[in-house]
Amino acid sequence: MVFQGEACKRQRLLSSSYEDNSRLIPSLPDEISIQIIARVPRISYLSLKSVSRAWKEAILSSELFCVRRELGTMEEWLYVLTKVNDDKLLWYALDPLSRRWQKLPPMPNVSSEDEVVKKGLAALPIRMWSMVGSSIRIADVIMN
Amino acid sequence: MAKTPEPKRTISLKPCDGDVIEVSPMIAKQMQTIQSFIEDDSFIATTTIIPLPNVTAFQLSKIIDYLNYHSNSKAVADNVKESTKKFDEEFLKELEHDKLKELLHAANYLNVKEVLDFLCQAVADLIQDKSVKFVRKFFGVVNDYSVEEEEDIRRTHAWAFEGVEED
Numbered sequence: 001m002v003f004q005g006e007a008c009k010r011q012r013l014l015s016s017s018y019e020d021n022s023r024l025i026p027s028l029p030d031e032i033s034i035q036i037i038a039r040v041p042r043i044s045y046l047s048l049k050s051v052s053r054a055w056k057e058a059i060l061s062s063e064l065f066c067v068r069r070e071l072g073t074m075e076e077w078l079y080v081l082t083k084v085n086d087d088k089l090l091w092y093a094l095d096p097l098s099r100r101w102q103k104l105p106p107m108p109n110v111s112s113e114d115e116v117v118k119k120g121l122a123a124l125p126i127r128m129w130s131m132v133g134s135s136i137r138i139a140d141v142i143m144n
Numbered sequence: 145m146a147k148t149p150e151p152k153r154t155i156s157l158k159p160c161d162g163d164v165i166e167v168s169p170m171i172a173k174q175m176q177t178i179q180s181f182i183e184d185d186s187f188i189a190t191t192t193i194i195p196l197p198n199v200t201a202f203q204l205s206k207i208i209d210y211l212n213y214h215s216n217s218k219a220v221a222d223n224v225k226e227s228t229k230k231f232d233e234e235f236l237k238e239l240e241h242d243k244l245k246e247l248l249h250a251a252n253y254l255n256v257k258e259v260l261d262f263l264c265q266a267v268a269d270l271i272q273d274k275s276v277k278f279v280r281k282f283f284g285v286v287n288d289y290s291v292e293e294e295e296d297i298r299r300t301h302a303w304a305f306e307g308v309e310e311d
Contacts, residue, residue: 026283048271048276049297
């Protein structure tokens with residue numbers, strides 16, 4: 001075992017017993033690959049999920065977040081549910097590290113009027129702050 | 145565990161190319177793979193040369209350089225942080241993408257945690273803003289998604305692909 005830390009040991013043992021072709025990175029044990037992925041900012045995970053099925057599985061796994069906790073790179077995001085004009089419900093996420101607001105995919109079975117989507121992300125944060133008001137303090141807490 | 149006093153002599157490592165490289169026991173100790181050699185009862189420091197068929201002389205010297213620098217700078221406090229940072233930057237500057245990846249393999253083979261941690265971070269920094277295509281190519285990962293599945297992920301997270309460096 002290269003990396004210490006009892007908490008995740010059993011899971012790591014499981015993951016390192018994979019066959020070569022289902023490895024995250026063919027030339028490296030998954031244990032090391034997870035150490036690399038855990039050091040990438042969370043915001044990159046959404047695109048990294050497309051690398052392969054194994055990557056998607058790893059990114060969604062509790063093992064990865066175990067490692068991130070050990071590394072102290074949890075990166076908590078702030079999620080805000082907003083109700084815009086026509087009772088349309090939208091989730092937004094703030095990544096305090098990159099200070100980027102992201103619109104989450106619309107929830108299924110919720111009316112989907114695309115006009116709000118097309119207005120672009122730039123205008124949204126202001127509206128959101130004014131809607132949620134005191135949540136600035138929440139964001140401050142998370143950033144500390 | 146009963147231990148004889150640490151021998152003062154150096155440890156001889158033979159990379160797959162080039163000459164034998166001598167390292168201090170303190171440096172050798174940080175390489176778990178070497179450590180297990182040394183702890184073996186039949187190991188005699190004066191005559192035994194440890195062969196490293198998976199490590200090149202270049203990689204071995206890089207790893208030794210890193211360990212040497214960092215073990216020396218540990219003794220001093222905060223004021224060396226700047227120069228350590230500079231050393232780390234210079235260290236990586238000399239490594240092209242492939243060399244970085246190969247050095248990671250070597251560090252993994254030698255099982256040297258400090259260098260592994262450092263290189264994992266370096267590789268993470270390298271891929272964080274790169275396209276999925278770059279990441280696959282860099283690591284030699286085969287895309288096992290169907291075209292439809294991949295398009296589906298892309299569509300669901302369309303915004304996540306904004307601001308990605310082209311390669």
